Amino acid sequence: MSAFARRLAATAAALAVLFLAGVQLERHRTQFDLTADDHLTLSDQTRQVVKAVHSPTTIVVFLRRGEAGRAEAAALLSRYRRLNRRISFRVTDPDEAPGQVRRLNVDPALGGVAIAAGSRSEQVPLASEQDITAGLARLLRPGDATVCFATGHGEVETGLETGEGLSQAAGLLRVNGYKVETVDLLADPNVPARCRSLIVATPTAPLGQAGANMKAWLDGGGRVLFLADPVSTVDLNEVLGPYGLGLDRGIVLEGDDGSRLKDDPITLVLRDYRSASPIVRRLPPAVLPGAQAVSQVDVDQNATVAVARSSAKSYLERQPGQPSFDPATDRPGPLVVAATVEQPRNEGGRIVRPRLAVIGDVDFATNSFLGEAGNSRLFIQTVDWLTLRSDLVSVDPNIPDFRPLELTRSRLGYARLLSGVVVPGLFLLAGALVWAVRRTR
Amino acid sequence: MIEAKGLSRSFGGREVVHDVDFRVGPGEVVGFLGPNGAGKTTTIRMLLGLLRPDRGSADVSRPVGYLPEQFAGYDGMSVRGYLRFMARMKQPPSNEVDAAMARAGVADLARRPLARLSKGQRQRVGLAQALLGSPPAFVLDEPMQGLDPKQVVDARHVVQSLAHEGGAAVLLSTHVLAEAAAICDRVVVIVKGRVVAEERPGDAADLEARFLRLVGQAELA
Amino acid sequence: MRGLRATRATRATWAVVGKELVVLWTSPLPYVVGALLHIVLGTLYVNQLQARGQALAQPLFPLAGFLLIALVPILTMRTLADEARTGSLDLLHAVPVPTRALVVGKWLASWVTTLVVLAPATLFAVLLAWWGNPDRGPIIAGFAGLALLSAAVAGVGLLASSLTSSQPVAAMVGFFVALLLWFAHVGSETTSAGPLLAGFSISERLRSFAGGAIDSSDVGFFVLLTAAALVAAATVVQGRRLR
Numbered sequence: 001m002s003a004f005a006r007r008l009a010a011t012a013a014a015l016a017v018l019f020l021a022g023v024q025l026e027r028h029r030t031q032f033d034l035t036a037d038d039h040l041t042l043s044d045q046t047r048q049v050v051k052a053v054h055s056p057t058t059i060v061v062f063l064r065r066g067e068a069g070r071a072e073a074a075a076l077l078s079r080y081r082r083l084n085r086r087i088s089f090r091v092t093d094p095d096e097a098p099g100q101v102r103r104l105n106v107d108p109a110l111g112g113v114a115i116a117a118g119s120r121s122e123q124v125p126l127a128s129e130q131d132i133t134a135g136l137a138r139l140l141r142p143g144d145a146t147v148c149f150a151t152g153h154g155e156v157e158t159g160l161e162t163g164e165g166l167s168q169a170a171g172l173l174r175v176n177g178y179k180v181e182t183v184d185l186l187a188d189p190n191v192p193a194r195c196r197s198l199i200v201a202t203p204t205a206p207l208g209q210a211g212a213n214m215k216a217w218l219d220g221g222g223r224v225l226f227l228a229d230p231v232s233t234v235d236l237n238e239v240l241g242p243y244g245l246g247l248d249r250g251i252v253l254e255g256d257d258g259s260r261l262k263d264d265p266i267t268l269v270l271r272d273y274r275s276a277s278p279i280v281r282r283l284p285p286a287v288l289p290g291a292q293a294v295s296q297v298d299v300d301q302n303a304t305v306a307v308a309r310s311s312a313k314s315y316l317e318r319q320p321g322q323p324s325f326d327p328a329t330d331r332p333g334p335l336v337v338a339a340t341v342e343q344p345r346n347e348g349g350r351i352v353r354p355r356l357a358v359i360g361d362v363d364f365a366t367n368s369f370l371g372e373a374g375n376s377r378l379f380i381q382t383v384d385w386l387t388l389r390s391d392l393v394s395v396d397p398n399i400p401d402f403r404p405l406e407l408t409r410s411r412l413g414y415a416r417l418l419s420g421v422v423v424p425g426l427f428l429l430a431g432a433l434v435w436a437v438r439r440t441r
Numbered sequence: 442m443i444e445a446k447g448l449s450r451s452f453g454g455r456e457v458v459h460d461v462d463f464r465v466g467p468g469e470v471v472g473f474l475g476p477n478g479a480g481k482t483t484t485i486r487m488l489l490g491l492l493r494p495d496r497g498s499a500d501v502s503r504p505v506g507y508l509p510e511q512f513a514g515y516d517g518m519s520v521r522g523y524l525r526f527m528a529r530m531k532q533p534p535s536n537e538v539d540a541a542m543a544r545a546g547v548a549d550l551a552r553r554p555l556a557r558l559s560k561g562q563r564q565r566v567g568l569a570q571a572l573l574g575s576p577p578a579f580v581l582d583e584p585m586q587g588l589d590p591k592q593v594v595d596a597r598h599v600v601q602s603l604a605h606e607g608g609a610a611v612l613l614s615t616h617v618l619a620e621a622a623a624i625c626d627r628v629v630v631i632v633k634g635r636v637v638a639e640e641r642p643g644d645a646a647d648l649e650a651r652f653l654r655l656v657g658q659a660e661l662a
Numbered sequence: 663m664r665g666l667r668a669t670r671a672t673r674a675t676w677a678v679v680g681k682e683l684v685v686l687w688t689s690p691l692p693y694v695v696g697a698l699l700h701i702v703l704g705t706l707y708v709n710q711l712q713a714r715g716q717a718l719a720q721p722l723f724p725l726a727g728f729l730l731i732a733l734v735p736i737l738t739m740r741t742l743a744d745e746a747r748t749g750s751l752d753l754l755h756a757v758p759v760p761t762r763a764l765v766v767g768k769w770l771a772s773w774v775t776t777l778v779v780l781a782p783a784t785l786f787a788v789l790l791a792w793w794g795n796p797d798r799g800p801i802i803a804g805f806a807g808l809a810l811l812s813a814a815v816a817g818v819g820l821l822a823s824s825l826t827s828s829q830p831v832a833a834m835v836g837f838f839v840a841l842l843l844w845f846a847h848v849g850s851e852t853t854s855a856g857p858l859l860a861g862f863s864i865s866e867r868l869r870s871f872a873g874g875a876i877d878s879s880d881v882g883f884f885v886l887l888t889a890a891a892l893v894a895a896a897t898v899v900q901g902r903r904l905r
Binding site for chain 3: 511554
């Protein structure tokens with residue numbers, strides 16, 4: 001073997017070592033985020049969720065070629081992958097992978113993001129940290145998450161397949177990975193332990209003992225969704241009151257044409273989602289045919305969130321028989337028609353997180369209306385929020401500040417002068433000087 | 442000491458240098474003569490370790506002062522800057538830059554950039570570069586090229602003093618027979634890659650006659 | 663003995679650095695390259711600032727990065743190609759100067775020259791800070807990324823220069839290889855080797871810096887790429903020497 005062949009072999013070996021070192025570096029990377037607001041770093045909530053991913057999970061972002069945000073999506077997802085190698089991702093043009101679009105249950109027109117692990121998949125609308133983390137969290141949710149519908153007090157039934165039934169809502173929950181059960185709280189007023197959340201859809205008979213038990217279950221970290229309705233006269237305030245919420249008798253009449261169906265003051269079209277609650281984030285308008293108002297009672301340390309409101313031109317009509325605003329009795333808008341509350345408590349070293357959601361209408365979730373606009377999303381996002389462990393859905397990503405720069409004419413001229421004339425001129429001048437000095441020697 | 446031991450080298454199947462053997466002892470100036478394309482430069486490159494011999498080996502005392510046929514420095518550098526750089530490259534680093542410049546006759550050019558030197562001046566900078574570090578061996582490839590008659594005389598003195606006073610082994614390739622006759626203690630004649638004679642140069646006319654005969658014989662063979 | 667050799671190689675390296683710097687800065691190259699770089703960079707970046715209306719340094723870095731991959735090979739084209747052409751390399755080999763010292767010294771000088779040529783781009787950071795309130799993180803990280811990218815492209819340019827005796831060929835080969843590395847990620851979604859190729863994309867690496875992140879793997883990538891180019895260049899120099 002000649003000296004050169006040996007050297008060649010040594011070089012090949014050295015290059016191989018460098019390559020392997022590169023691969024190792026790629027595997028064990030640490031990142032220093034120098035940005036002022038740490039916006040390149042995934043939020044703590046996301047880190048928690050990502051750490052909990054234990055099986056290979058693929059995130060597919062459907063964005064057409066040339067659409068904005070492909071690179072940003074890839075950059076964001078590579079941060080997820082960096083945290084957990086079980087997560088892989090693709091950015092795909094939906095037109096080029098119609099099979100995948102169908103299999104992952106993504107709307108080919110809208111695109112979106114699908115998160116798949118094994119045979120399960122979740123869809124989220126945007127490749128944003130909030131959406132993706134929420135999707136991952138939903139995917140991670142134990143398969144046995146059971147949603148219980150209360151029965152026994154005249155509630156709207158999940159078995160009912162007519163227009164006023166909730167059968168489609170129950171079906172929607174099943175599609176989203178929930179087990180759905182009905183629990184007869186008249187026969188046994190105790191909420192079974194297997195229920196991760198309880199939906200009480202407009203009882204028409206007083207809850208009695210069931211109400212007290214419901215309250216106790218909630219206090220111990222239970223999750224309850226009340227779907228109220230103007231037609232129900234049952235008093236739920238026994239359960240809601242301690243959590244700073246209440247139901248205001250009457251029906252919301254909407255005067256703003258943009259916030260109701262045409263010439264139908266009873267049917268609200270909700271557009272005013274004024275909170276950052278995950279329940280209404282990126283939610284299209286929802287249609288509420290006949291809603292009651294939810295009142296927020298000022299209770300110490302309460303954490304009530306007004307999730308959706310009617311417009312300023314609406315009011316609460318206490319006597320629907322004579323629909324005209326009476327300042328003495330009626331309440332002027334805007335009126336809260338959906339609210340949530342979460343009251344975490346430390347109980348002997350254990351954090352319990354009771355969660356309560358109240359929507360002033362049940363009809364939006366019934367078979368007649370579930371398909372309308374944002375209704376199904378409103379329903380599922382509410383149940384998601386109730387059911388998820390801790391506060392994984394309410395991801396609060398680190399977002400870069402807006403840093404305005406006022407580039408006035410004179411500043412612009414100055415910048416152009418500096419970069420286009422002064423700096424190049426100095427280079428050429430320096431070159432000329434060196435040349436001139438060398439000439440004299 | 443400079444010693445070639447059976448050096449051979451082919452390029453593309455054609456043997457350019459065949460079994461070249463010679464030795465330049467300390468204090469000796471040996472002329473390396475041959476017509477163009479005889480294999481002089483190839484042999485020199487093998488001696489310096491710039492070319493791998495197919496067979497044989499070279500033994501040259503280090504460091505070696507080398508002046509290539511086409512000396513090239515770096516256009517942008519001044520003469521002194523260039524020589525300083527080469528002095529730092531040599532082992533051990535030497536600080537005789539000014540002495541070498543004076544000896545090669547370029548002391549007055551110290552600040553001038555190499556790009557602005559004449560061919561003769563440049564060649565003398567090359568010589569100065571070879572002198573750095575007082576090496577025990579010199580390989581000078583056509584060192585007098587481009588020099589005017591006065592400079593040639595000066596350069597001859599320098600070369601001879603390297604061997605006769607400095608005790609260095611000097612191998613000097615040239616195709617100017619008069620030059621070989623003037624300064625060499627011995628000449629090695631190479632024709633078509635083979636050493637055909639190794640002898641005392643004698644006087645110039647005598648050397649010329651013998652050289653032509655040797656070349657003629659070799660060409661016929 | 664080993665220690666002695668090491669100090670010798672180090673001393674020779676610094677001598678080569680000094681000599682290369684003199685040779686480079688007495689040639690017109692860095693002045694012309696500097697003037698060109700800043701005219702183009704300034705025009706494009708100021709347009710970006712105007713369009714965005716935000717005190718963002720981020721768009722500066724991909725622009726500067728792309729200009730560097732075109733201009734650095736011009737700074738490095740001379741290094742080995744010209745020495746091989748004129749024969750001055752032979753003189754160094756005859757000494758002999760350690761190949762490592764030659765290659766590392768020339769690379770270091772090219773890198774330093776690139777950094778000096780690039781340095782006035784930091785004036786934009788000064789302007790941003792003067793007129794607005796830019797995030798310092800991306801500015802620091804972005805310039806660090808450009809410095810590392812310059813090191814790698816200087817290595818690639820040097821390698822190209824070692825392969826030929828013609829300066830224009832060296833510049834074009836260097837630019838071409840750097841261009842391939844710049845676009846290595848393009849189409850990576852569609853091929854199975856894509857992720858691996860994307861890992862070689864210097865523009866994607868630079869993007870991460872420009873966003874304000876200093877990632878160990880990105881730093882490592884540029885360092886390793888530089889090292890690989892230098893190892894390869896040293897082998898080529900050695901190989902051409904001992905043909």
